[in-house]
Amino acid sequence: MTSLSTKLAELDKAGKPVQVGIIGAGKFGSMYISQSFRTAGIRLAGIADLSADRALASLKRTGYPEDKYDATAKLSISEGIKAGKTAITTDSAALIATPEIDVILEVTGNPSAGIRHALLCCEHKKHIVMINVEADVLAGPLLARKAKEAGIIYSMAYGDQPALIAELVDWARTAGFEVVCAGKGTKHLPEYHYSTPDTVWNYYGFTKEQLDSGDFNPQMFNSFLDGTKSALEMAAVSNGCDLSPPTNGLNFPPVGIWDLPERLKPISEGGQNEKNGTVEVVSCMETDGRWVFNHLRWGVYVVIKAPGEYQKECFKQYGLQTDASGWYAAQYKPYHLIGLELGVSVASIMVRGEPTGQTKTWSGDVVATAKRDLEIGEKLDGEGGFTVYGRLMPAADSMAISGLPIGLAHGWVLKRAVKKDQRLSWDDIEYTESAQAVAVRKEMETIFKAEFKAQKVNGVNGHA
Numbered sequence: 001m002t003s004l005s006t007k008l009a010e011l012d013k014a015g016k017p018v019q020v021g022i023i024g025a026g027k028f029g030s031m032y033i034s035q036s037f038r039t040a041g042i043r044l045a046g047i048a049d050l051s052a053d054r055a056l057a058s059l060k061r062t063g064y065p066e067d068k069y070d071a072t073a074k075l076s077i078s079e080g081i082k083a084g085k086t087a088i089t090t091d092s093a094a095l096i097a098t099p100e101i102d103v104i105l106e107v108t109g110n111p112s113a114g115i116r117h118a119l120l121c122c123e124h125k126k127h128i129v130m131i132n133v134e135a136d137v138l139a140g141p142l143l144a145r146k147a148k149e150a151g152i153i154y155s156m157a158y159g160d161q162p163a164l165i166a167e168l169v170d171w172a173r174t175a176g177f178e179v180v181c182a183g184k185g186t187k188h189l190p191e192y193h194y195s196t197p198d199t200v201w202n203y204y205g206f207t208k209e210q211l212d213s214g215d216f217n218p219q220m221f222n223s224f225l226d227g228t229k230s231a232l233e234m235a236a237v238s239n240g241c242d243l244s245p246p247t248n249g250l251n252f253p254p255v256g257i258w259d260l261p262e263r264l265k266p267i268s269e270g271g272q273n274e275k276n277g278t279v280e281v282v283s284c285m286e287t288d289g290r291w292v293f294n295h296l297r298w299g300v301y302v303v304i305k306a307p308g309e310y311q312k313e314c315f316k317q318y319g320l321q322t323d324a325s326g327w328y329a330a331q332y333k334p335y336h337l338i339g340l341e342l343g344v345s346v347a348s349i350m351v352r353g354e355p356t357g358q359t360k361t362w363s364g365d366v367v368a369t370a371k372r373d374l375e376i377g378e379k380l381d382g383e384g385g386f387t388v389y390g391r392l393m394p395a396a397d398s399m400a401i402s403g404l405p406i407g408l409a410h411g412w413v414l415k416r417a418v419k420k421d422q423r424l425s426w427d428d429i430e431y432t433e434s435a436q437a438v439a440v441r442k443e444m445e446t447i448f449k450a451e452f453k454a455q456k457v458n459g460v461n462g463h464a
Helices: 004-013 027-036 052-061 077-083 092-097 111-124 133-150 161-174 190-194 200-204 218-225 228-241 257-263 309-317 343-352 395-400 436-457
Strands: 018-023 042-048 087-089 103-106 127-130 178-186 278-283 300-305 328-333 364-370 379-381 388-394 410-414
Touching (some): 018 343, 087 092, 092 111, 127 133, 161 328, 200 218, 228 278
Parallel strands (some): 018 103
16 A cells, blocks of 8 residues: 555655645644644645734744744735745635645634634635534534535544544454444543633643643633543544444543453443443543553544454454453554644545545534533533533434534523533523524534434434
8 A cells, every 4th residue: 555655755746745724823733833844745835823923933832944934924825835935824714715725724623613614615625624623513414515515525633533533443344343332531530520711720730831831721621621522522433433422421431441342342241331333431530539550541442342253262362452251352542642643634635535534424412511500691601611511412312402512602691590410402592593603503403303303204223
């Protein structure tokens, strides 16, 4: 098989490098920027950020060569490409509309912005890597359809855990194994659901020097801690791999690498999962705060089942760590490098014409859930904030309760009181459908509600 790097080098030699535009110069964006000039055949043509100073600071902080970017931030993207320099703009729409751009990396983390940028990519025929999992879960099932209709590739981000999990799932299915469970590790205790931006650093343990670096946004990092990001990522995996979310949300069981096959097999086989073909996040901490032995905090995994006695014996012969029965085994990747690996997505799209993971169905949704008792008139503040966290649930169940997606639980005022741990619905808030993100989400709900109904009528228990 020809390697991606070899094909990229051929493009470079031919003078036809892939031209990349990135939207968002935060932590993830900065990680990609730090690697972007190191791969032959890929050029970072432009960076769009609401603050040109932030984009420039990212370039300087990550060691980007000074002769390879426009420090004046005055060149247009096209002018920068001609001059061989990365251009900086505050106009993301202009970046997307630039004719020479091949691939857009959406790294804003803002779901509304992500939807807007995806639709612009459809309009201007630009491939898009949706690093913005918030937008992907909010409207990805519909955006992926629109991208296909537009003839562009809509992809997950390699280096982010959903794409790496999707890769493991694809490996398992290609090799002929049943996927029992797939997911990732994280640091989680039950009380973390109620963490706020004021308490987040108490749980993380970052040094003052790290926090002063400019890479650490307390609300964003709190969304990692309170379970919202895990819920979003597992919804993305459910939708990209046609796997089922746990009916009552993620359980975050404390499980080490060696115990994955034993603990994450179905209850009917002595495990903890309700059935085969699910997603789950394992915690690196026991409920009493002790670290799990051989934990998978930074990694991803897939649990598979031997299809017969012969394969079961092969598991044993080749040293796989299995459950007590020998039927269930796990494969895992202990680490992920986030934006440092993102170039793989760019290369896969442009060299192979393939995404590194892609939303296919609407299986999982993430619904805003109250962190505390909320009163009439309070304003919601979204992922990682003081009012709500995101809870994973089957998409059909979310539709049944008119669940308010976590990606839109920001800025709206409550018109009804909500109890702690209660899942919010559209009926709990004052909102307007004139906002683009709301309109797109409502369009998706209408389409899939009809599909869910048709499946139920036809006796189908799968996904849309």
